[in-house]
Amino acid sequence: MHELQRVIELDSGAQRGADQGGSHSQLVPPDAMRAVEEQLVVVIPCMNETRRVIEGVLSGIPHDCLIILVSNSARTPVDRYEIEVQSLEQFCRSAERPAIAIHQRDPGLAAAVKAAGMPELIDDEGLVRTGKGEAMLIGMAMAAMTGRRYLGYVDADNYVPGAVNEYCKAYAAGLHLASADSPYSMVRISWHSKPKLRDGRLFFSRRGRSSEVTNMFLNRLVAEYSGFGTEVIATGNAGEHALSLELGMRMRLAGGFAVEPFEYVELFEQFGGVLPVVATQVLPHSVPVLQIETRNPHFHDNKGEDHVKGMRMQALNVLYHSPVALPAVREAILEFMVSEGALAPGQEPPRERIYPPVGSLSFGTFLDALSSEATSFRQVGRVLADIDRHPVG
Amino acid sequence: MHELQRVIELDSGAQRGADQGGSHSQLVPPDAMRAVEEQLVVVIPCMNETRRVIEGVLSGIPHDCLIILVSNSARTPVDRYEIEVQSLEQFCRSAERPAIAIHQRDPGLAAAVKAAGMPELIDDEGLVRTGKGEAMLIGMAMAAMTGRRYLGYVDADNYVPGAVNEYCKAYAAGLHLASADSPYSMVRISWHSKPKLRDGRLFFSRRGRSSEVTNMFLNRLVAEYSGFGTEVIATGNAGEHALSLELGMRMRLAGGFAVEPFEYVELFEQFGGVLPVVATQVLPHSVPVLQIETRNPHFHDNKGEDHVKGMRMQALNVLYHSPVALPAVREAILEFMVSEGALAPGQEPPRERIYPPVGSLSFGTFLDALSSEATSFRQVGRVLADIDRHPVG
Numbered sequence: 001m002h003e004l005q006r007v008i009e010l011d012s013g014a015q016r017g018a019d020q021g022g023s024h025s026q027l028v029p030p031d032a033m034r035a036v037e038e039q040l041v042v043v044i045p046c047m048n049e050t051r052r053v054i055e056g057v058l059s060g061i062p063h064d065c066l067i068i069l070v071s072n073s074a075r076t077p078v079d080r081y082e083i084e085v086q087s088l089e090q091f092c093r094s095a096e097r098p099a100i101a102i103h104q105r106d107p108g109l110a111a112a113v114k115a116a117g118m119p120e121l122i123d124d125e126g127l128v129r130t131g132k133g134e135a136m137l138i139g140m141a142m143a144a145m146t147g148r149r150y151l152g153y154v155d156a157d158n159y160v161p162g163a164v165n166e167y168c169k170a171y172a173a174g175l176h177l178a179s180a181d182s183p184y185s186m187v188r189i190s191w192h193s194k195p196k197l198r199d200g201r202l203f204f205s206r207r208g209r210s211s212e213v214t215n216m217f218l219n220r221l222v223a224e225y226s227g228f229g230t231e232v233i234a235t236g237n238a239g240e241h242a243l244s245l246e247l248g249m250r251m252r253l254a255g256g257f258a259v260e261p262f263e264y265v266e267l268f269e270q271f272g273g274v275l276p277v278v279a280t281q282v283l284p285h286s287v288p289v290l291q292i293e294t295r296n297p298h299f300h301d302n303k304g305e306d307h308v309k310g311m312r313m314q315a316l317n318v319l320y321h322s323p324v325a326l327p328a329v330r331e332a333i334l335e336f337m338v339s340e341g342a343l344a345p346g347q348e349p350p351r352e353r354i355y356p357p358v359g360s361l362s363f364g365t366f367l368d369a370l371s372s373e374a375t376s377f378r379q380v381g382r383v384l385a386d387i388d389r390h391p392v393g
Numbered sequence: 394m395h396e397l398q399r400v401i402e403l404d405s406g407a408q409r410g411a412d413q414g415g416s417h418s419q420l421v422p423p424d425a426m427r428a429v430e431e432q433l434v435v436v437i438p439c440m441n442e443t444r445r446v447i448e449g450v451l452s453g454i455p456h457d458c459l460i461i462l463v464s465n466s467a468r469t470p471v472d473r474y475e476i477e478v479q480s481l482e483q484f485c486r487s488a489e490r491p492a493i494a495i496h497q498r499d500p501g502l503a504a505a506v507k508a509a510g511m512p513e514l515i516d517d518e519g520l521v522r523t524g525k526g527e528a529m530l531i532g533m534a535m536a537a538m539t540g541r542r543y544l545g546y547v548d549a550d551n552y553v554p555g556a557v558n559e560y561c562k563a564y565a566a567g568l569h570l571a572s573a574d575s576p577y578s579m580v581r582i583s584w585h586s587k588p589k590l591r592d593g594r595l596f597f598s599r600r601g602r603s604s605e606v607t608n609m610f611l612n613r614l615v616a617e618y619s620g621f622g623t624e625v626i627a628t629g630n631a632g633e634h635a636l637s638l639e640l641g642m643r644m645r646l647a648g649g650f651a652v653e654p655f656e657y658v659e660l661f662e663q664f665g666g667v668l669p670v671v672a673t674q675v676l677p678h679s680v681p682v683l684q685i686e687t688r689n690p691h692f693h694d695n696k697g698e699d700h701v702k703g704m705r706m707q708a709l710n711v712l713y714h715s716p717v718a719l720p721a722v723r724e725a726i727l728e729f730m731v732s733e734g735a736l737a738p739g740q741e742p743p744r745e746r747i748y749p750p751v752g753s754l755s756f757g758t759f760l761d762a763l764s765s766e767a768t769s770f771r772q773v774g775r776v777l778a779d780i781d782r783h784p785v786g
Contacts, residue, residue, distance in 0.1 A: 013456030063406030161688040162555015295554040
């Protein structure tokens with residue numbers, strides 16, 4: 001796990017060699033970034049954002065990246081998904097680039113998921129469960145079928161196209177650097193600041209309300225094992241993150257908003273990571289996790305206090321129930337949740353859903369069912385026409 | 394004058410040829426943009442911005458552009474200029490790039506300006522006048538001495554580094570396209586939206602309060618000549634704009650906030666432009682003006698209602714007093730100003746200061762005096778060591 005790194009320039013020029021960064025900086029030349037972008041799928045989980053905001057996010061994604069929109073937007077009374085697909089198609093026409101879109105609650109998608117072997121993802125209505133983690137899982141499954149090597153996530157509720165662009169550039173730079181060491185790599189974004197309204201004024205907050213708590217407990221866990229206090233983890237809740245599909249296909253994902261912090265827990269549980277625990281999978285390579293602080297403010301809609309509290313608690317639920325959590329950490333989590341009024345004294349935190357690795361899906365079956373049954377499934381440019389039925393990983 | 398063009402993607406990829414844009418779009422390949430950036434000086438007029446905001450703006454300027462900071466920040470009780478220079482130097486060290494800084498109210502700068510032959514710029518205190526136009530003029534004079542071909546302006550009060558980056562990329566793309574036609578070219582930015590606080594909520598306004606009025610009267614002027622109503626001018630107040638120095642050196646600049654709208658007036662007056670008037674200078678080429686709508690929101694500090702009103706009135710003052718303004722336009726301006734309470738009925742709008750073209754300066758004298766007398770003059774990397782004493786133009 002690497003200490004937080006900072007972006008110095010959004011564009012570092014083309015004229016210098018890769019080894020000519022300053023003594024404390026690393027320089028990734030444009031060609032290297034381009035090479036990663038050509039292998040990068042960007043998945044956008046989306047729910048009820050305005051057309052204007054979506055158009056901005058799309059415009060920020062570098063041209064060579066492949067866009068996959070996974071929407072859980074309302075389809076009645078107005079079919080917002082249809083509007084999103086129209087925006088996507090219009091953008092792709094102007095920019096001459098391909099894309100894929102799917103609706104999370106499409107019965108045809110549920111049928112394909114079931115047929116491909118992941119019934120855990122289906123709810124009582126027979127549809128893919130709602131939730132961000134579930135959307136990300138679907139996105140990863142689609143990404144795996146494109147044959148590309150990398151996957152990055154970008155939230156749809158971002159008012160700053162330039163920030164989206166910087167996230168993708170940071171993914172490309174980070175994946176390039178990390179891939180030198182290992183086929184398994186992850187890049188997580190720590191945004192520079194978050195503009196918030198406070199007393200009718202704008203205030204640039206350095207920390208997210210949810211991230212602060214998640215990072216604190218993750219760092220506490222690392223500290224309990226190492227015996228040294230640490231603040232190494234700065235990206236526990238990072239919605240913006242990217243990884244090699246070779247890694248992604250082997251990871252279990254959590255449902256809902258537990259998905260991002262659970263990635264750390266999963267790295268600890270399954271692959272050892274910084275913790276000297278017996279990993280259940282032994283990988284032939286280490287898993288470098290780069291954390292990058294970007295320059296742009298992370299400027300999005302305020303989803304309210306309940307949303308933040310929910311995110312925070314879901315993060316703690318997965319940490320609490322992880323076999324790697326030591327008693328002292330569990331105790332601290334319980335105390336915190338009770339003090340927040342999120343748990344009655346003596347109760348246990350609820351368990352979050354944990355899904356099997358995406359790599360366990362039968363992709364041939366998945367695509368066949370998707371093509372024949374999922375009416376919301378759209379391709380601009382027939383990306384999956386020549387599907388690689390033996391996807392990466 | 395070209396109709397407003399829109400940015401489709403912030404990064405359009407490297408793999409396509411320059412002629413392969415969509416049928417309604419133009420594609421400028423990265424190499425062509427890079428070639429312009431290597432010739433582009435970015436001048437940042439700055440007054441009392443926080444260190445954090447300045448660092449963000451600097452990070453957004455593409456590496457190959459040369460930065461010139463022209464500051465009018467307070468020097469007591471805290472020397473804010475010194476803090477700005479420290480930020481600039483630290484950034485340049487990390488990013489390994491050169492820069493220049495100067496303080497607008499440095500007595501040595503005033504001496505250099507006087508010696509170089511522009512006493513009009515000096516006020517009663519014997520210093521360079523305060524004002525944005527004046528800072529831009531100083532920046533242009535410094536830019537001319539670097540031997541580079543293009544100059545772009547970026548305001549220092551921008552919270553979104555990605556927007557700064559996009560402005561510079563739009564300059565590069567626009568100057569590349571315009572330079573095919575003429576050595577004189579100008580690119581002006583129309584921002585996509587401006588986030589504002591309204592009733593404790595954020596509202597993304599499409600128009601600036603000042604721009605709306607300026608554009609309306611500029612368009613009215615064009616319409617009076619052509620006989621056709623028009624909205625072609627969308628960037629009358631564009632703080633963000635760029636031009637070839639061959640053009641810049643020949644243009645008179647206005648003082649204060651009249652500087653940006655006066656550029657249009659000057660193009661009409663001196664070079665004909667879209668108006669069939671007798672131009673006082675006959676150029677062997679036309680002057681293409683590209684207007685580009687960027688994707689990012691223009692997110693800056695709210696300078697208050699007075700600031701906006703002041704800007705608006707200064708724009709109208711220069712238009713009113715221009716020889717190209719037809720009686721009907723003058724009448725409309727008077728009516729508007731009276732209705733706004735900015736002018737008593739029967740009064741004439743005040744005149745704004747108009748300075749001679751920067752090309753009239755004696756650059757050898759200017760640099761000698763600057764180097765020996767201006768204590769605030771800083772170079773990171775000795776940009777002007779081998780000064781071209783016969784600058785562009």
